[in-house]
Amino acid sequence: MSGYTDRPWLALYEEGQPADYEIEFDNALEMFRAGLARDPGGDALKYFDGTVSRQELDELSDALAAGLLANGFAAGDRLAVYLQNVPQFVIAMVATWKAGGVMVSINPMSRKRELSYLLADSGATVLVSLEGLYDEVAREVVPDTDVRLVLTTSELDFQTRDDQRLFAGSRRQRHEGTTDLLEFVDQHRGQTPPPVRLRPDDVAFLTYTSGTTGVPKGAMNTHRNVVFTAQVYRDWTRAGRDGAIFGIAPLFHITGLIGHIAVSMLVPAPLVLAYRFEPQVVLDALLEHRPTFTIGAITALNALLNAPGFTRDHFASFTSVYSGGAAISPTAAKAFLTATGTPVHNAYGLTETTSPMTVTPFGAPSPVDPTSGALSVGVPAPNTIVRIQDDDGRDVPLGEVGEIVAEGPQVVAGYWGKPEETAANLPGGALKSGDVGFMSPEGWVFIVDRKKDMINASGYKVWPREVEDVLAEHPAVRESAVVGVADEKRGETVKAFVSVKAGSAVTAEELIAHCKERMAAYKYPRQVEIIDELPKTVTGKILRRELRDREATTRPT
Known part of the structure; x- marks a missing residue:
């Protein structure tokens, strides 16, 4: 379930990786100073027409x-x-x-x-x-x-x-x-x-979890965590190695902190900032600064593709584009490649893994699972052990579904001032992600869904991601979110919230029929509601929780 040195996909990475991936600096400040020494006069930051x-x-x-x-x-x-x-x-x-x-x-x-x-x-x-x-x-x-x-x-x-x-x-x-x-x-x-x-174990910054399962917790990201994951971005995604990095993710978020700031210090490479995500402003900045790397939520990337005035030229300078924060569907990946000419690669991690725990090596196409249709989120990062475990904490066989658990140099030391939560979520230093997935014999990891989002319809497990991936295949669908809602006969039933592409039209009945043709009878949505915009976090992650809560408060008693 772990290791990586004997995996066939290792050969896909052009420079290879040593069995013992060395962490180059003791702390992030030392990393910054090394980059400064290599290129003191180079641009560190670009902000509209200003530079630092x-x-x-x-x-x-x-x-x-x-x-x-x-x-x-x-x-x-x-x-x-x-x-x-x-x-x-x-x-x-x-x-x-x-x-x-x-x-x-x-x-x-x-x-x-x-x-x-x-x-x-x-x-x-x-x-x-x-x-x-x-x-x-x-x-x-x-x-x-x-x-x-x-x-x-x-x-x-x-x-x-x-x-x-x-x-x-x-x-x-x-x-x-x-x-x-x-x-x-x-x-x-x-x-x-x-x-x-x-010291390597000193805390570099506190990043707070979203609080979806209680009050927000301050993840203690150490200097070792920061340096290690910055190196992973540089070596596995080509971040900054061909030119400027574009900061599409919010800097307060772990993706921005590592995939933008930390790796730009390490390489070093200019970091382009544009205040906050506004599609038209971002498109202008891409043409002005011609960055070569970015990582952001697929919802943000899709917003750029659907923005007025978007052309293929906006992404012409990019050699490497990654999506993080949520798994993407094969349909979304294909649509991005068609629109931009550049493939979008997958990476996966959490606040508690200081960004990536799995990465698709640059230039390696992520495989699609033939059974679920899911696109892989990559392979374990170097020096990282990824396990798939059942509810009792036992490893399950390759190919079987369970909770994704990770340990490695990127996993945080714990939660600030919360020893009980640390013991529960990081037993023995291994992070219980709360995500459900499986691993192929070749080491590719596939996310099925968030554990807490599973729908129990008449005793059958329905994972929202699978339904959302099928909906994404419909040409009129821009985004979707699937949740379980109360049902007198089934206990729970499947409901989909869908936003439609500009200039397209589709009915709820047509979308239900689309899914019914492609899915088992217990999986397809019995209800579809078409809405203008799906609720999202500032990082672009769709908030199913808000939709569930809305259903619970509006349903007649």
């Missing part, structure tokens, strides 16, 4: 770190970032490490209740926030937390071209009790923080 060189990033983060230390920040303290995809995010991250601290990445969509919890749970003493987010949310939250220093900044910094599609309502705002981040940096410009010793 590696040397400038080093100097800005030095000044910020020196200022933090001068204001009482100490080794092990937490600094929270409440930002969109802006250069200040990366500056704050590097500065936190230089000051010996731990960065806490906060979703900029978090509102008062959520922000209050995250600041309190992490014990952050410094907050770096967009001015608008401070005004709308944080100003009422901060007084009741341990935050002693608030540094505010603007999305208008580091660029001069005022894009009205994103910044129409933006204006500079100064708030009592806060300090402007760039003014703070200027006050300490030229200062260098004292040397800091960061």
